[in-house]
Amino acid sequence: MKTHRLLIVLTLLAIGACCSPARAQQQAEKNRLLIILDCSQSMWDRWQSDSKIKVTQHVLLRFLDSIQGQTDMEVALRVFGHLNNGDFGTSLEVPFEQDNFYKLRSKIKTLVPNGGCTAASALNGALKDFPSSDHVRNIILVITDGLDECDGNICDVARQVNESGTVVQTFIIGIGNPDNFKHQLDCAGRFTLLADEERFDETLYEVLLLSDQKARVTLALLDADNRLYETDVPVTFHDSRTHALRYSTIYHYGTEDPVDTLDIDPLVNYDITLFTKPPIRLADRHFKPGRHTPLAIPAPQGSLMLHFGKQRTAFQVPAYTMLVRRSGDPAILATQPLGTKANYLAGSYDIEVLTLPVTRIEKIQLQSGSSSDLELPLPGQLAFDKPQEPTLGSIFVRKANGLQWVCDLDPASPTERIVLMPGDYELILRPLKSPSSGAVRSAHFTIRSAQQTGLKASDLR
Secondary structure, three states, X not given: OHHHHHHHHHHHHHHHHHHOOOOOOOOOOEEEEEEEEEOEHHHHOEEOOEEHHHHHHHHHHHHHHHHOOOOOEEEEEEEEOOOOOOOOXXXXXXXXXXXXXXXXXXXXXXXXXXXXOOHHHHXXXXXXXXXXXXXXXXXXXXXXXXXXXXXXXXXXXXXXXXXXXXXXXXXXXXXXOHHHOOOOOHHHOEEEEEOOHHHHHHHHHHHHHHHHOOEEEEEEEEOOOXXXXXXXXXXXXXXXXXXOEEEEEEEEEOOOOOOOEEEEOOOOOEEEEEOOOOOEEEEEEOOOOOOEEEEEEEOOEEEEEEEEOOOOOOOOOOOOEEEEEEOOOOOOOEEEEOOOEEEEEOEEEEEEEOOOOOEEEEXXXXXXXXXXXXXXXXXXXXXXXXXXXXXXXXEEEEEOOEEEEEEEOOOOOOEEEEEEOOXXXXXXXXXXXXXXXXXXXXXXXXXXXXXXXXXXXXXXX
């Protein structure tokens, strides 16, 4: 039966992917692609039909021809290993600007491999190449044959680039002999090794496809029986590397509504948080471009409500707040006004109601789809007429192991009206101007639910 229900859920998710627009508002983005090209001396080596540099030049020129008309794409070119013989320099040869395709073609055609490998330095300098602007996805594409020893640890540099938040993704295309790549460069970005030049064009267009497409993600929260349930839950998508907020929405599902669907950037890995109580967190999730991914998340919930009985009182009962914690966890999960209902994930909870004294209820078990409705006895009220002289005093509740402090009295007030939970209490009092212990007086009193207890100065002993 559960398998059958899960199939129904996945069918609803697929329908939602076709029918439901993304709730997160997304502004149009421009893509900036920085090509970092290896022009070290090893690029003169032959690779199947021609030298590696000639093959690369032909492929890049065809690639530029194919994207020239795209108004949402800007391209720049940084080169390393092309300066003087033996020079390990790198430079931005063609910066980002509108209608720079003629400059890009001209520079690519005239490149002459002439120096050493500075891939790490080139990647490090790339951050300065991107103009500062909003709603732009910055992408780096490194093309290298990987032969020469580089001047730095490219993995460390790539980590700094990724954590900067400037670049969405770094792609690396390795061309030539696989033996030339000692570490496959996966640490520096999405690495593709091309042993065959025929796949060069295809790989470049795959990068273009990734930079242009969105990934469609359909959210669904499931109960213990793998059924969708009606709820409204905030959801956030943060970049796993930079922790920047990328998307936010309020997940909603109703019997008359389609399930929620988001169109998100597939170049980013996400940490997803669903703000159930307690939150559900999914770490480092990746979604493929141009595809629909149903994201069905088990989140069985029950409801919790604490309230007083329906008796009437001659005094006003305060609006109390209760603190909710997962059993065994000291952190406060939520605050909830007494008398209201709230949903929590199925599990065990401890409650503190901020009455006087605090009311504690431990290990309340919430089951999926059920409601835990607990009734508390109404408090009573102490009406205390103090002695005429100013006094200091405190109220304690009597426990099996002794007295527990509840509250202090107001020295400036001639009378006290204090709402207390039912129980046995001790009041201890001392005149403000009499520090002697012999002047201390006390009284025992009992608070009953919904009733008022009177106490006078003459009752003190």
